[in-house]
Amino acid sequence: MDSFLLQILNGLDKGSAYALIALGLTLIFGTLGVVNFAHGALFMIGAFCAVTLQRILSLSYTVEDPTQKDFLGNPLKVQTPYVESWFGPNVGGAIIDWAVPLAILLAIPVMVLLGLAMERGLIKHFYKRPHADQILVTFGLAIVLQEIIKYYFGANPIQTPAPDALSGVANLGAVIGMDLVYPIWRIVYFCFAALIIFGVFAFLQFTTFGMVVRAGMADRETVGLLGINIDRRFAIMFGVAAAVAGLAGVMYGPINPPNYHMGMDFLVLSFVVVVVGGMGSLPGAVLAGFILGILESFASTTWATTTIPGINQIIIYLVAIIVLLTRPRGLMGRKGVMED
């Protein structure tokens, strides 16, 4: 029982990442009808927002301390981050320690602007072109973004630790009398993902803006005929989708150190998630994200890998193939989405 719950928990954090990326992808499919192969790159750029903020906060100046000597007998050079000298060592140290959560504040404007720039500058011109062209141009964009990041940050994974207070493990089972030790950050990630997902759904469900967007998803032409500038709203939704992917990336850093091709690694999986959930269905994308995440974690248990070797590597693809062949529209897909 303990291990069963533990596997579900294990699946939840990876599942949250899948769900968030797939949610953004589906937002873009559903509104603009564009297949965005650069979405993985947006996730990756989000993660590098955290890296950038961490580097900026740790910018430091060097002072020679004549009272201390290093092992060669020269005056010891002490590195003091500017942040610490401005706010004092306690507050400054805490700011540096909390760089990853703070990066959310940096990532939101960066990702929204990047998303808007992408939509207005590039993807806008591809609405009338075939899907293959959209795939190709966003694939090219993904390569470009990835190589730019590689040029500035190098090819190796960069450690972005979680704040000390959140980096340990907690015994979740203590409340219900079970032994269930689990890293705190992964729980934080799950809660964060759930918060964003609820935020996006609430935004679409309870605001006027969201209502117009939903109406546009259902029938773009009619909404346009009513005199509403639906293109501008859809462009903003692209920005929101980019921000969702970016935030998923920011918080994923402590779980898996970001490197420049993490986007491509996640991209294929999140496409599979979208297809399993049903093209164009937002709840479907989220549901499929969590289901596949949990399935993957169950397939990684020793029992599963000894029964069927390699099942953990291919379970997601297998499920996707079976779903596509038996339920072509996915779990919750609507009729007529991307079926031309």
Add this chain to the structure above:
Amino acid sequence: MFGLDKKDTTLLLVVAALTMLAPFLLNPFPTESGMAQFNAGYPDLMQKFVIFGIFAIGFNILFGLTGYLSFGHAAFLGVGSYAAVWIFKLFTYNVFPAILLSVIVAALFSLLIGFVSLRRSGIYFSILTLAFPQMSFALAYSVLSNPKFNLTNGETGLQVYADDPQRFHREGLPDLPHLFGLSMRSTHTMEIGAWSFDFNVGYYLCAIVMLVTFYLSVRIFRSPFGMMLRAVKSNQQRMNYTGLNTRPYTLAAFVISGMYAGLAGGLLAAMDPLAGAERMQWTASGEVVLMTILGGAGTLIGPILGAGFIKYFENIFSKINDNVLHQWFSFMPDGIEDFMVFIVHPFVGKGWHLTLGILFMLVVIFLPGGLVDGGQRIGRWLRSRGQKEDKTTGTTEPAE
């Protein structure tokens, strides 16, 4: 000739001449000169040109004719390589059976994947073809290399070891891939003045194979079968309404392009007897997509041009470093020189993929027909300009 019309025959002959004379054409600079780094006439690179040319020709039969965008063709290339290396390990270094088997295995594999993937079209097809090779990559990388059943040798890659059985290997045969005794690595170097030209057996084998496959692809393009595939691209729904089942045609196109990929994989292994899982990754499939689009999808010569273009510049760009850049811009004043080097630096050397990505985006955005289309446009523009000039000179000529 060969059942082709005059235009296609000319095209075939031009391609044949280019590939046969490639050792001369690609080595235009003397060996000792500073420009020698732009020479591409060494066997290793020329082999890559034609092998990836074959790969792209095959991909073009699927994507260029039917419009089905597959992101999974690298899987067939990888399977072909593994099959060829297994022949080397178990039986003989002769490349003939190895290449034959790699084509057969790739055909079976693509039949399986195509049968499943082609049940859906459009974006769903692309995603399914993305899922299959990722799956095969994951399997080849991990599970299929366990000690009990080592099919792929995992991360190290499959290669031939001294204690492999090689049942039909005889004394006197070269200890490297060979074609009935003719080693793939044997190279005849011809020195003419300051120039030197390499004639490599492996390259010529690949080139002849490429010519044959190119000829076949021309025939497919011009056949009723090719016509049917084009009809699928332009309006599949109408085809269905006329009561025609398109799936056998698309499946045939898929398997043919899979066989081309397997052939390319077998040749890669024949030139260098090892096979690794990374050849199957989806980014490797992305490369052949780039080649085909860059050259011009749906045209005959485009994919070969694209493959040659990408492989040539990949090689050249990777060689350019800051020193070379400083030499190039040395005629400028110091400050501007450094600035130019600073600007160009991210795009050369390790930054080749950045340049490729930007170039690819530009081609997709502005030139959907690829390089071939660009060439045709320039040709048309020159011709129309020439005509105008003729007219103007005609009118302004003073009457005597």
